[in-house]
Amino acid sequence: MTTLSACLGLGIRSDLMLLKKSGLVTEHPDGVCVISPGNPDFYFGNFFAPFTHPTIETIPDVRKRFTELIGCHPGIEHESFAWSCQHADEKTLEVFAQNGFRVEQSLVLTCRPKQLLSPNKTVPDLVIRNASQFDIASLWQLYARFTREQSNGKLPPAEHRFLSARIHEFIELIKTGMGNWHVAVINGRIVAALGLFFEGPIGRFQEVLTDSRWRNRGICAALVHKVSQDAFCNGVQDLIMVADSTYHALRVYRNLGFQDIESLITVCKPSRQDQNTK
Template sequence: MHVSSLGFRTDLALLTASGSIVEDRGTHLVVRTPANPSFFWGNFLLLARPPFPGGEREVVAAFRTEFPQADHVSIGIDSADLAPECRAAFEAAGMTVDVASVLTAEHLTPPREVEAEVRPLVSDEDWEGRARLSHALYGGMDDDTFMEFARGRNVQEKALVAAARGTRFGAFVDGEVVATAAVFRTEEGVARFQSVETHPDHRRRGLAAATVHAAGAHAREQLGARTLVIVADADGDAIRVYRSLGFAETEQQLMMEKRSGAWAHMEDR
């Protein structure tokens, strides 16, 4: 299956580089991350196109067949053109439909100075701090379950760092990671940002912009990137930060998910 979406193409490049498995079924891809089965967007189906009318529940059932132990359902479509009736059918099947913006830039505008040390994550404690930061952004679920997921995600990213594909930067205040952004090379001349996060107590201080800018400079200077790619909610605060740095919308990325089990009560903060 040919993937045309820049968002999903860069997602898949990083997943396979860090140990995920992609199975091509012709009409769709099955993406598995055995080392981190609770990673929603490491264990998902990617459809080449929306299903025919009435096929939405079959798609959800197909996910359940492929991932019988999963506490989630994650389905992407390699086209953001989802008819209203198809969207309504997926929502009736219990899915939350999200259309994100894929933004690109060649150069980033320097942000304002910040009162923090901005540098790559290096030590095990740095990476554990990143896991704690991620945990601070979500509530309503078991701490051990979330930290197992967050540490598993760290393991995947550290594999990319070890392969010299990029790195994760953090903004440190009093020795603690309070904001972070990663960037990794996906193909010649292209680098993709991953998981830009800022602690709720440290927002609106320019820290997200500082970490994204530092990661972008690394991508251009060390990874040979000419195109920088980042994905954001179309109506969230983050997209305004990215636009201020020089990113502009290129396309949309269609993702749908349903949470259950330990993840059903997870809330964004």
């Protein structure tokens, strides 16, 4: 995996493992700068990851660095930062929120072959397979539906552009042989999907999505388990999953043997266009 400073945490470093294929990742004395020229609306494809956790006193300096390194690029109208920690500084996060930033705390989980557990139940008629080029439209719809759920039923213009470019980036990653998307199908209908991409013995999950109409039926657990099992059979040693700390699927991952190792803090001030559509 990327040799960038270990102080970034496993969650960020595994993100950079993929982002460096489609974007520019540069290390500076105070942190790492990420720029995705082909997707300026990708909030966490264009962000600054400081080596030292921001504090109330250093927030202005960190924001200045984003402007200097990232915000000057065409089409980037947001501010985004990410850092790993064991315990979040709630007062600092509160100041970010007061300044118009969306604050999210995610958990980074890992699993090794001997830790993987089988799902509690089976799902009748479920077929799990690699995605094909004919599945792209269905994947986009699933991705868009999930994003609308997170945006109060709306799909702001910047989010729409981001999704279109992001699907293209995943297609390019697949062409390089880094991994694939996998889909769960019931009676010919895609009801869940996820991406899993690799660098050496490390695998990083991307966008585990389940159609809201098919949740709580064991589909997500079956999909993650089967894809993980196949990866381990092919020599992968560590799988990494990042999930929102309040996300309903977190329990699913833990029940499959994934274990929490760190917290990942992300703060983002959306573009004015997105703010105006909320």
